[in-house]
Amino acid sequence: MSEWMIELKGTTKRYGMLLANDHIDLRIPRGELLTLLGPSGCGKTTAMRCITGHQRPDEGRVLIDGRDVTDLPTHKRDLGMVFQNFALFPHMTVYENVDFPLMIRSLPHEERRQRVTDALRLVRMDELADRYPRQLSGGQQQRVGLARALVYRPSVLLLDEPLSNLDAKLREEMRFEIKELVTQLHMTAVYVTHDQGEALALSDRVAVMKAGRIQQIGTPREIFEQPNSLFVADFIGLSDFIKARVEAVETKSVWVAVKGLRVRVQTEALLRVGQEVTLFIRPTRVDLLEQGAPAGENVFAARVLKLTYLGDNIDYRVVLPGDWEIRVQTNGQQYIPAGSSIKVRLPAKFCHIIAE
Amino acid sequence: MRFLPSRRREGLTTLLLLLPGFAVFFGLFVYPFIITIIQSLRPEGETTGWTLEYYGSFLSSAHGQQVIGLTFFLAIATTLLSVLLSVPLALILRRKIRGHRFFRAVPLIPLVIPGLIGALGLLLVFGSRGWFNLFLRDVLPFIHGPVAVDYTITGLTLFYVWLYFPYTLLTTLSTLEGLDPGIEEAAQVSGANPWKVLRHVVLPLIMPGILSGSVLTFMNAFGAFSIPLVAGGNYRPLSVDVYKQIQLFVPAHWSQACSIAVIMGVMQVAFLTFYMRVLRGRKVR
Amino acid sequence: MVKTYTRGLWNGRLILSYTLLVCLSIVIFSPFVVIIVKSFGKGWFGKLWLPPTLTLDWYKWAVNVARLPEVMKNTIIVVAMAVAMSTIVGIFSGWAFGRRHIPGKEVLMSMILLPRMIPPITYALGIARIFYGLNLVNTHFGIALAHVTLCAPYAILVMSATFEGLDERMLEAASVCGANPLRTFFHVTLPQIMPGILSSMIFTFTTSYNEFTLTLMTYGPDTLTLPIRTYLAVGEGYWEVTSAMSVIMVLPSLLILFLIQRQVKPEQLVGGFKGL
Numbered sequence: 001m002s003e004w005m006i007e008l009k010g011t012t013k014r015y016g017m018l019l020a021n022d023h024i025d026l027r028i029p030r031g032e033l034l035t036l037l038g039p040s041g042c043g044k045t046t047a048m049r050c051i052t053g054h055q056r057p058d059e060g061r062v063l064i065d066g067r068d069v070t071d072l073p074t075h076k077r078d079l080g081m082v083f084q085n086f087a088l089f090p091h092m093t094v095y096e097n098v099d100f101p102l103m104i105r106s107l108p109h110e111e112r113r114q115r116v117t118d119a120l121r122l123v124r125m126d127e128l129a130d131r132y133p134r135q136l137s138g139g140q141q142q143r144v145g146l147a148r149a150l151v152y153r154p155s156v157l158l159l160d161e162p163l164s165n166l167d168a169k170l171r172e173e174m175r176f177e178i179k180e181l182v183t184q185l186h187m188t189a190v191y192v193t194h195d196q197g198e199a200l201a202l203s204d205r206v207a208v209m210k211a212g213r214i215q216q217i218g219t220p221r222e223i224f225e226q227p228n229s230l231f232v233a234d235f236i237g238l239s240d241f242i243k244a245r246v247e248a249v250e251t252k253s254v255w256v257a258v259k260g261l262r263v264r265v266q267t268e269a270l271l272r273v274g275q276e277v278t279l280f281i282r283p284t285r286v287d288l289l290e291q292g293a294p295a296g297e298n299v300f301a302a303r304v305l306k307l308t309y310l311g312d313n314i315d316y317r318v319v320l321p322g323d324w325e326i327r328v329q330t331n332g333q334q335y336i337p338a339g340s341s342i343k344v345r346l347p348a349k350f351c352h353i354i355a356e
Numbered sequence: 357m358r359f360l361p362s363r364r365r366e367g368l369t370t371l372l373l374l375l376p377g378f379a380v381f382f383g384l385f386v387y388p389f390i391i392t393i394i395q396s397l398r399p400e401g402e403t404t405g406w407t408l409e410y411y412g413s414f415l416s417s418a419h420g421q422q423v424i425g426l427t428f429f430l431a432i433a434t435t436l437l438s439v440l441l442s443v444p445l446a447l448i449l450r451r452k453i454r455g456h457r458f459f460r461a462v463p464l465i466p467l468v469i470p471g472l473i474g475a476l477g478l479l480l481v482f483g484s485r486g487w488f489n490l491f492l493r494d495v496l497p498f499i500h501g502p503v504a505v506d507y508t509i510t511g512l513t514l515f516y517v518w519l520y521f522p523y524t525l526l527t528t529l530s531t532l533e534g535l536d537p538g539i540e541e542a543a544q545v546s547g548a549n550p551w552k553v554l555r556h557v558v559l560p561l562i563m564p565g566i567l568s569g570s571v572l573t574f575m576n577a578f579g580a581f582s583i584p585l586v587a588g589g590n591y592r593p594l595s596v597d598v599y600k601q602i603q604l605f606v607p608a609h610w611s612q613a614c615s616i617a618v619i620m621g622v623m624q625v626a627f628l629t630f631y632m633r634v635l636r637g638r639k640v641r
Numbered sequence: 642m643v644k645t646y647t648r649g650l651w652n653g654r655l656i657l658s659y660t661l662l663v664c665l666s667i668v669i670f671s672p673f674v675v676i677i678v679k680s681f682g683k684g685w686f687g688k689l690w691l692p693p694t695l696t697l698d699w700y701k702w703a704v705n706v707a708r709l710p711e712v713m714k715n716t717i718i719v720v721a722m723a724v725a726m727s728t729i730v731g732i733f734s735g736w737a738f739g740r741r742h743i744p745g746k747e748v749l750m751s752m753i754l755l756p757r758m759i760p761p762i763t764y765a766l767g768i769a770r771i772f773y774g775l776n777l778v779n780t781h782f783g784i785a786l787a788h789v790t791l792c793a794p795y796a797i798l799v800m801s802a803t804f805e806g807l808d809e810r811m812l813e814a815a816s817v818c819g820a821n822p823l824r825t826f827f828h829v830t831l832p833q834i835m836p837g838i839l840s841s842m843i844f845t846f847t848t849s850y851n852e853f854t855l856t857l858m859t860y861g862p863d864t865l866t867l868p869i870r871t872y873l874a875v876g877e878g879y880w881e882v883t884s885a886m887s888v889i890m891v892l893p894s895l896l897i898l899f900l901i902q903r904q905v906k907p908e909q910l911v912g913g914f915k916g917l
Contacts, residue, residue, distance in 0.1 A: 054541055074544040075553075081545040087538035091560045100556070101546035148546065158545075370741045377734030377753070377797055384790040385756045388767025395770065445665065448658040459662045461902040462669050468894045470851035470868050473887045476875065477672020480679060480884075487675060490690055518668065579760025582853045582868075586875055595762045599857075602766075614766055621763040628758060 002066025005030045005188040006051060006156060011060030013046050020046040021057065022212035028190065033182055035191040037199040038209035039235070044192045047209070048158055051190060053077050065155065080149030080187075084161040086141040088133040094120070094144050095129040101152040119151040122181065139170045146178070150185065157182060157189040163198065175201055196236050200224065208232045224282075230354055233280050240286075240326050244279040244353075246271050253348060259322030263298055265351040278354045283329040285350035288316070288336065289343040298346045302326075306338050318344060389621070396614035401607060410615035420616075424623075426509075427578060427593040433513045434577040435570045438521035443566065446529040447554075460529075463522040471519055475583040478515050507589025515583050520576045524569035531565025532558075564635070571631055578624055594620040673891070680884035699885040707870065707882065709889065715781065716850065716866040722785035723849040724842055727792035731841050734793075735800025740807070750801070753794050761791065761854045769858040779861020787855040792845040799844065803837025843901060847894060 008026040012019070020043045028034050036044035049055035050062055053074035062070045069077055088097050098119050102112040120126040123143040133141055142162055149157060159178070163171040179202050182189045193199055199206050200220040207217045208231075216223060216232045227233035230241065244256035244263070253266050256279055263279065271277065289299065305317040305325070314335065316328040328344065336342060397406050414420035449460055466474060482488045535558070543553045581595040588596060594616060601613035679685065680699055682692025703709045734753075738746060756764070768787050769778070777783030807830065815825040853868040860869050867890045874883040 052541075052545060054544075073549075074541075075547050075549050077545075078547070079545055081542065083538045083542060085536065085538055087536065087542035089539060089543070089557055089561075100543070100548075104546060104548045104552055104556075145542075148542070152547065366741070370737050370743060373733045373737035373741070374743075375733075376730040377737075377793065380730055380789055380793045381753065381756075384768065384786065385764055388764040388771055389759075391767035391770050392764060395766070444661065448661060451658075453655070453658065459666065461898070462662075462666050464898055464902060465669055465673075465895070468847055468851075468898050469891055470853055472853055472868060472872055472875075473676070473891055474672060476871075476883060476887060477676045480675045480880070481671045487671060487690070518672075575758055579762065581760070581762050582872070586872070595760055595854075598762050598766070610766070610770075617763040617766050621759050624759055624763075 002063070004028060004063070005032075005065055006190065007061075007063040008047065008050065009061045009063065011047070011050050011057040011062060013043075013050065013055060013057050019212050021050065023060065024212075024214060026207065026214065026217075028188060030188055031186050032204045033179070033189040033191060033202060035193060035199040035203040035206045036209055037193060037196060037206050037235075039194060041211075042209040043212040044194075044209050045160065046212075048160055048190060048192050051156075052079055052081060052158055078152075078154050078156075080152070080154040080157045082142070082145045082149050082157070082159045082162045084164050086133070086138075086145045086165070088141055088144055088148075090133050092132075093129065094125060094131050094133070094136070097133070097144055098147045098151050101148065105152065115151050116147075119147040122150065123147045123177075138166050139174060142166065142174065143177075146181065150181070153185075155188060157187045159189065159191045161193050162191075164193075164195075171198070178202070200236070208235060210235075226352065227280075227354070230278060230280075230356060233352070233354060238283045238327065238329065239280050240283055241278055241280045242324060242326075244277055246273050246275045246277060249273060254353060256353070259320075259324045261300055261320065261322060261324070263346060263351060264348045265353055266348045267351075267353050269353055269355060271353065271355060275355065278356065279351060280354060281326075281346055281351050283315075283327045285347065286326060286328040287345040287347065288318075288328060288330055288334060289345055291341045291343060293343045296345070298348055298351070299343055300346075302342055302344045304336055304338050304340045304342060307336070318342070320344065392614045393618055395610055396618050398611055400609060400611045410612045411619065414612070414616055414619065423592060423594055423597050423616075424619075426591060427595075427620075430509070430513060430516060430580075430584075430593060431574050431577040434516040434520060435524075435574045437513065437517045438524040438573045439566055439570055441517070441521050442525040442528045442569065443559075445525055446532050446562075447558075449529055450532050463525050466519045467522050470582065471580065472582040472586060474519050475515050475587045478511075478518060479587055482511060482514070507587065507591070509591055512584060512588055512591060515587055516577045516580060519580075519583065520573045523572035523576065524566065527565045527569030527572070528562060529565075531562045535561055567631075567635055571628070571635075574631075575624065575628070578627070579620075676884045676887050679881055680888050682881065699879075699881040700889075702879075702882050703885045703889070707874065707886070709870070709886065712865050712867055712870045713889075715864050718781045719784045719788065719856075719864070719866055720846060720849045722781060723788035723792055724845045726785065726789045727796040727845045727849075728838065728842055730789070730793045731796025731800040731845075732838070734797045735802075735804050738797065738801035739804030750798075753797055755794075756790050757794050764790075765855050765858040768855065772859055778859055779864050781864055784856055784859050784864055784866065785849075787859045788849040788852050791852060791855065792848045795844045795848060796841045799837055799841040800834075803834050803841075806837075807833055843897060847897065850894065 004027045006026070006028040008024050010023045010025060011021055012023050013021040022043075024043075024047055026034075026047070036047055038044050046055060050057050051064075053069070053072065057070065060070075061068055064077060064079075089100065092100065095116060098116045099112055102115060107115075116129075117126060120129055123146050125140060125143050125147060128136065128140065133144070136144070142165075145162070162178070163174055166174060175198060181187075191199070191202060200223075203220055205217055206220055206223050208215045208223060210231050216228045218226070223232065224236055227236065233239050233241070242258050244258045246254055247257045247262065248255040249271055252268060253264055254269070254271055256263050256265060256277065258279060265279065291301075293299070300320045302318040302320045305319050307317070308315040309332075312332060313329050314332055316330070316336070317325060318328055319325050326344065396410060397408065399405050399407050399409075445463075449456060480486050539557060539561075540553055543557045544550075548556065579595060580593070581599070584591065584593050584596045585599065592600065598613045598616045598620070601609040601616065678692065681695045681697070683694040683696045683698065685692030737743065738750065743749065765787075768790070772778045772783050772787075775783075777786065811829055811833070812825055815829045816822075820828065851868060853872065856866055856869055857872075860866065865873075867886070871883055871886045871890060874886055
C-alpha cells in the first residue's frame with residue numbers, strides 16, 4: 001500500500017504550442033479531498049483528464065495507489081467520475097444507469113440489485129429509479145451521476161465541475177451532500193472548479209493553478225491567509241494590494257513604508273532592507289475606528305470616500321494620507337456615511353508581504 | 357384587399373404565397389397520380405368502363421409475384437448491406453484522422469451523379485472483362501474467375517448499394533457526431549472497454565439516425581428505375597416492369613402499366629407508414 | 642477523443658480503418674476512372690488493364706454524329722427553366738412556411754415531400770398522359786415542368802429553413818439605424834437568404850440535370866437531354882461513345898461537388914429527413 005493514493009510526477013501535456021500542464025507534481029494522500037482551482041485555461045481539467053486516462057501526458061507519470069497507470073486505458077483504472085453536464089445515458093433509466101458499471105463487471109444479479117438500491121438510497125433517488133434522465137431536474141441528474149460513480153466502490157472519486165450547471169442555491173446544498181458522502185465513504189477525491197467559494201468550503205487541500213502550473217497547495221486556510229503570490233492572493237477572496245518598501249527587518253516582523261506611512265507586518269519571510277515588495281491585506285480584516293480612537297501601531301487617519309451597501313456587508317472605499325486608497329468590508333452593523341473622518345487599523349498579523 | 361380586416365388579409369396573403377406550391381403539388385403530382393389510378397381501372401384503349409382485371413392478373417400471376425418479390429428483395433438487401441457498411445464507416449469517419457476531409461467527400465459522389473452513369477461504370481468495372489476480374493486474375497489467381505456480376509441479382513444489389521448507401525452513412529454519421537462525448541467518457545470510467553461502450557451506449561443512441569437513413573436507402577432502392585433498366589438484364593423490378601408495358605407492346609398497355617404503378621405506389625406508402633410507426637414507437641421510449 | 646495506450650492495438654485499428662477507407666474510395670472512384678479511360682480507348686476489349694491505343698474519336702463522334710452540342714443546349718434550357726420555376730415556388734412557399742402561421746404546418750410539409758418519396762415512375766405515367774393531351778410532350782417547357790415536381794419540394798424545404806432562420810431582430814435593428822424597407826431588404830435580408838437561395842439552386846440544378854425517369858416519359862426527338870441521350874447510346878451498343886457522353890455529362894456535377902463539399906452539411910444533402 002502506497003503512502004499516496006494519487007500521484008502526478010512531472011506530468012506535462014502540450015496541445016500544439018500551448019503548454020496545458022507544465023511538469024505538475026502532485027501527491028494526494030488517502031481520504032483527502034483535493035481541489036484543483038483556477039481560472040479557465042489554467043490546466044486543471046487537463047490534469048484531471050490525465051488522472052482519468054482520457055488524456056495521455058507527453059511527459060511524466062501518473063500513479064494510482066502506488067501503481068503506474070500512465071499506460072493503462074481508462075476503463076481499467078477503476079475510478080469514479082462525476083461530470084459537469086451529468087453525462088447520464090439517455091436511453092437508460094435511472095436504475096439502469098447506476099447498474100451499468102456492475103453490468104459491465106458481470107456481477108451476479110442479486111448483488112447488483114442490492115448495490116444499486118443502496119447507491120440510490122444514498123443519494124436519495126431510490127423513488128425515481130424508473131425515470132429517464134430527461135424527466136429529471138439538474139440536481140436529480142447529478143445525484144444519479146454520483147450514484148453511478150459510487151456503486152462499484154472505487155477508491156478514487158473525480159468530480160469535474162459537477163455543480164456548474166446547477167443554480168446557486170442547489171449548488172450550496174449539493175456541496176454539502178458531496179462532502180458528506182466522500183467523508184462517509186472514506187474516499188479520496190479530486191475536485192475541479194473555478195469557483196473559489198466552493199473550493200474553500202469543500203476541500204481538505206486546495207491546489208491553485210495558473211498557466212499549467214500549480215501556484216500553491218495548502219489547506220483552505222493557508223491559501224486564504226497566506227497566499228504565496230499576487231495571483232493566488234487576488235484569485236482567492238478580496239484583496240487590497242499596495243507597493244511597499246522594506247524599511248526594517250526584525251525577528252518575526254518587518255516594517256514597510258507605504259506612501260510615507262510605516263506599517264508593521266507579522267511575517268517570517270526573509271527580506272532585505274530596501275527591497276520592493278507588495279503589501280496586502282484582506283478588506284474584511286481591516287478595522288474601522290472612530291476618529292477619536294487612540295493612536296497605535298498600524299493605526300492611521302482616513303476619510304470615507306464612498307460606500308456600497310451590500311445587505312450582509314458594507315463595502316467602503318477609504319483614503320489614507322498620501323492618497324492610499326483601501327477597500328474595507330464590514331458587517332452591516334457599522335454605518336459610516338461618505339466624507340466622514342475615521343481611523344483604520346491594519347492588524348499586523350493580518351498583513352502579508354508578497355515578494356515577487 | 358385593403359378593405360378586408362387585417363387578419364383576413366394575413367390569411368389571404370399566406371394563401372397566395374402558398375398557391376404556386378399547391379399548384380405544383382396538386383397539378384403535377386396529385387392529379388397525375390389520380391389519372392394513373394383511373395387509367396389503371398379502365399380496359400385497355402377504352403375511355404369508359406371500369407375493371408379490376410389488371411390488378412387481379414398481375415397480383416395473381418407468377419410473373420407479377422416474382423416481380424414484387426424481386427423489388428422487395430433488392431430493396432431490403434440493399435438496405436441491410438448499406439447499414440452494415442455505414443456503421444463501421446461512420447465510426448471511422450468521425451475521428452479526425454489524416455485526410456478525413458477527403459474521405460468524407462467520397463460518399464457524396466454517388467449522390468450527385470445519375471444512377472445511369474453509375475450503373476454504366478460499375479458494369480464496366482465488375483463485368484467479366486472488367487478491372488475487378490483482371491485484378492482477380494492477376495493478383496489473386498487462386499480465386500476461380502471470372503466472377504460475373506453483370507445482369508445478376510448480386511450485381512444489381514451491389515449497384516444499388518453503391519448508389520444508395522450514402523443516405524444511411526450520412527445520417528448515421530451526423531447522429532454519431534451529435535452524441536455528447538461525455539457519455540462515452542462516463543461509460544469508460546465506469547469500466548466499459550471500447551467494444552462494450554459501442555454495444556451498450558453508442559449503438560443504441562445512434563439507432564434513430566441509422567433507421568432514418570435506412571428509410572431513404574430503402575425508398576430509393578425500391579423505386580430505382582434507370583439502373584435496373586440498364587443493368588438488370590432479365591431481372592425486372594416493378595419500376596422496369598411498368599415501363600416495359602408501355603415500351604414493348606404496340607399499342608402500349610397503359611392500363612396494365614398504370615395498375616402496376618399504383619401497386620408500387622401503394623406498397624411504398626404502406627411500407628413508409630409502417631416504418632414511421634416503428635420509429636415513433638422507438639422515440640416514445 | 643479517446644486513445645488506447647497499447648501502441649500496437651492503436652496502430653492495428655488505424656491500419657484497418659485506412660484499409661476500409663481506401664477500399665471504399667477505390668470502389669467509388671473506379672467506375673468513373675474506367676469510364677474516362679474507356680472514352681479515350683480504342684480496341685479495348687478486356688484481357689488488358691489499359692486500352693492499347695488512345696483516341697479522341699469517340700468524343701468527335703459524340704459531337705458530330707450524336708449531335709451532343711444540341712443535346713447539351715436542350716439540357717441547359719430545360720434545367721434553367723426547372724431551376725427558375727422551382728426557386729420561385731420555393732421562395733414563395735418557403736416564406737409562407739417559414740414566417741407565417743399555418744395550421745397543420747408539419748403535416749403539410751411532410752406532404753410536400755411525397756413526390757420524392759413515391760417512386761417517380763408511378764406518377765410519371767399520369768404526367769405523360771396529361772402532357773400528351775396538352776401537347777406538352779417534346780417541349781422544353783414540358784420537361785422542365787415535370788422536373789419541377791421533383792425539384793420544388795427540395796427548394797421549398799431549403800427556403801423555409803432559410804426564412805425561418807431569418808432573425809427579425811436584425812431587421813428591426815436595421816430600421817432603428819435608419820434604413821427603409823427597401824434598403825433593409827438589399828443590405829440585410831438578401832445577404833442573409835442568399836446562401837439558402839444558392840443552396841436551393843444547386844440542389845435543384847443537380848436534381849434536374851440528372852433526372853431520367855420523368856424525362857423519359859416526356860421527351861421527344863427535339864428535346865433530347867444528356868441523360869436520355871446517354872441511355873439511348875447504351876441501347877445502340879456503343880460503350881465507348883456512351884462513355885464519352887458520360888464523361889461530359891458528369892463533369893459539371895463533380896465540379897459543383899468539389900466546390901461545395903466544404904460548406905455543405907451531410908443532412909442537407911439527404912433532404913431534410915432528420916425529423917423522420
